[in-house]
Amino acid sequence: MEQVSTNRSYGGTQGVYTHDSRETGTPMTFSVFVPDHAPGVKLPVLWYLSGLTCTHANVTEKGEYRAACAKHGIIFVAPDTSPRGDAVPDAEGYDFGKGAGFYVDAAEEPWATNYRMRSYIETELPALVASEFPMADMTRQGITGHSMGGHGALTIALRNPGRFRSVSAFAPIVSPLNCPWGDKALTGYIGADRTNWRQYDACALIEDGARLPDLLVDQGGADNFLAEQLRTELLIKACETAGQPATIRIQPGYDHSYYFISSYMTEHVAWHAKALI
Amino acid sequence: MEQVSTNRSYGGTQGVYTHDSRETGTPMTFSVFVPDHAPGVKLPVLWYLSGLTCTHANVTEKGEYRAACAKHGIIFVAPDTSPRGDAVPDAEGYDFGKGAGFYVDAAEEPWATNYRMRSYIETELPALVASEFPMADMTRQGITGHSMGGHGALTIALRNPGRFRSVSAFAPIVSPLNCPWGDKALTGYIGADRTNWRQYDACALIEDGARLPDLLVDQGGADNFLAEQLRTELLIKACETAGQPATIRIQPGYDHSYYFISSYMTEHVAWHAKALI
Numbered sequence: 001m002e003q004v005s006t007n008r009s010y011g012g013t014q015g016v017y018t019h020d021s022r023e024t025g026t027p028m029t030f031s032v033f034v035p036d037h038a039p040g041v042k043l044p045v046l047w048y049l050s051g052l053t054c055t056h057a058n059v060t061e062k063g064e065y066r067a068a069c070a071k072h073g074i075i076f077v078a079p080d081t082s083p084r085g086d087a088v089p090d091a092e093g094y095d096f097g098k099g100a101g102f103y104v105d106a107a108e109e110p111w112a113t114n115y116r117m118r119s120y121i122e123t124e125l126p127a128l129v130a131s132e133f134p135m136a137d138m139t140r141q142g143i144t145g146h147s148m149g150g151h152g153a154l155t156i157a158l159r160n161p162g163r164f165r166s167v168s169a170f171a172p173i174v175s176p177l178n179c180p181w182g183d184k185a186l187t188g189y190i191g192a193d194r195t196n197w198r199q200y201d202a203c204a205l206i207e208d209g210a211r212l213p214d215l216l217v218d219q220g221g222a223d224n225f226l227a228e229q230l231r232t233e234l235l236i237k238a239c240e241t242a243g244q245p246a247t248i249r250i251q252p253g254y255d256h257s258y259y260f261i262s263s264y265m266t267e268h269v270a271w272h273a274k275a276l277i
Numbered sequence: 278m279e280q281v282s283t284n285r286s287y288g289g290t291q292g293v294y295t296h297d298s299r300e301t302g303t304p305m306t307f308s309v310f311v312p313d314h315a316p317g318v319k320l321p322v323l324w325y326l327s328g329l330t331c332t333h334a335n336v337t338e339k340g341e342y343r344a345a346c347a348k349h350g351i352i353f354v355a356p357d358t359s360p361r362g363d364a365v366p367d368a369e370g371y372d373f374g375k376g377a378g379f380y381v382d383a384a385e386e387p388w389a390t391n392y393r394m395r396s397y398i399e400t401e402l403p404a405l406v407a408s409e410f411p412m413a414d415m416t417r418q419g420i421t422g423h424s425m426g427g428h429g430a431l432t433i434a435l436r437n438p439g440r441f442r443s444v445s446a447f448a449p450i451v452s453p454l455n456c457p458w459g460d461k462a463l464t465g466y467i468g469a470d471r472t473n474w475r476q477y478d479a480c481a482l483i484e485d486g487a488r489l490p491d492l493l494v495d496q497g498g499a500d501n502f503l504a505e506q507l508r509t510e511l512l513i514k515a516c517e518t519a520g521q522p523a524t525i526r527i528q529p530g531y532d533h534s535y536y537f538i539s540s541y542m543t544e545h546v547a548w549h550a551k552a553l554i
Contacts, residue, residue, distance in 0.1 A: 008531045
C-alpha cells in the first residue's frame, strides 16, 4: 500500500492510499480517516460504499463525516466503485463498467477478470485495512453507502451475518431485480439467469431469510431516481413482511446529491456509534 | 438574477445563481444558503470570499458550513473570485487573472474594464442580495474568507467601518505589500506606485488607523504558504501595535486546504453568530 496524500482534518488524519488489488488486477485507491487516539487504543471501522460514477473522492470531499467520526472515534473507509485504468473493459453510459461495479463478482466476459468488487470489498480490502491500520478494530465494523453503494452495504451485510454491528444506507438501490439499473448491471455482469441475482438483491436476501442487526435508511423525497430505480417501498415491504427491524425515513424535498447525504451523515455516524462504541 | 440550481440541505436551501454584473461586465455566479425560517423573519448574512483558483463551488461543496448556518439561522453567500468568460483578459499562472481577482478595482490595462472585484463585492452584489433575498437582514452582516479571500474579507471590512459586525479569516494573505502573490497582483492590477496598495493591505490599513470590531483568524501551522505568502506574524504584530483586538490561532499540522477550512468552519460560524444573532 502506498500513501497518496494525508491532510490533517478535524483532529485526525484524512489519508488517500493506493495498492495493487489481487481481485481486480488493477491499482485501487481508497481513503481512510483516522481520528487521533491514544497509543494502543483501537477504533471501530465504518465502511462507506459510494454510488454510480463516484470514486473515493466524492464522499471524502463532500460527505461531511469527519466531524462526527472524530467526535465518536470511528475510522471511516471509502473505497472506489470499480476497477480503473485503460486496460479495464468499459461500456457506454454511466451505469455500467467503470464507476459502476455494483459490488458484484462478474461471471460474464469481458467483465469477469477485473470486475470483482464483491470479493474486493468483502475480503481483500478489509484484510489490507486490518494489516496497514493497526488501530482498526475489525471486531467492530459498521457499513453504509449511497445509492449503488447503499445496495452494496445492504447486500454485503446481509450475506455476512455477524460481520457488521451496524448497517445503514442513503438512498439505496433496494432491489436490482426490480429496477432498470439493476437489470442492466446484473444481466451484464452476472448473466440472464435471475436466480443468480438474488444474492445481490437486498429485498430478495431478506425474503430468503438473511437478517441485519438493525437498519437505518434515509431517502430523499424529491430524489429523481426514487420511483423507478431506488424503490424504497420494496424494502419497507420486505422488512415488514420478514419482521426485519428497520427505520426507513423519507426526507421531504431532499434529492439524490451529496447535499442530501451530508445533511444526514452526522445522524448516521451517531447511529453506527451506538452499536460500535 | 437567474437561478442555476437549488438543493435542499440541512433544513435549508443551497442555491446557485447567476446575474449580469455591471462592475465586471460579465455574467457572475455565486451561491447562497438560506436556512428555513418563519415567514417575515429576517436572517443575518455571512459573506465568504474564496481563495486563488476557486469559484463559488469550492466552499459550497467542501466548506461544511451548512450545519452551523442552519443551527444559528445565518445566510451564507459565496461569490466567485474574478470575472469569467472568453472575452475577459487572462494571464499565465494561477495567481493572476481569472480566479485571482484579489478583491481590487484594477487601474492598469487590460484589466481595468473587467477586474472590478472590490466594487462588485462591496457594492453591487450586496445590493443584489438585498433585493433578491428579502429575508436577508443587511443590517447584520459578517464576513470571512480563505487565503486571497481572507485578504479580501479583512480589507473590505477595514475600509467599510460599521458595515460588518463580525470579521474572521482562514489562512489570510495579511500583507500583499510583503509577499510575492501580492507583489505580482497589485503591480499588475494597480500599478507600481506602492502607496496605492495600502488600501488593499490589511496590515497597512490597521497601521493607518482602520479598525475591526474584533477578529478571529485560524492559520494552519503546516501550511506551505505560511512563511512566504501569508505571513501571519505581520498581522499579529500590526494588531498588537495598534491595539486591535484579535484572536489569531496557529493550528499545528493543518495545511492550506479545505480539510483545514472545514475543520474550523463551525467555530467561525459560531463566532459570527455571537455578533449577528
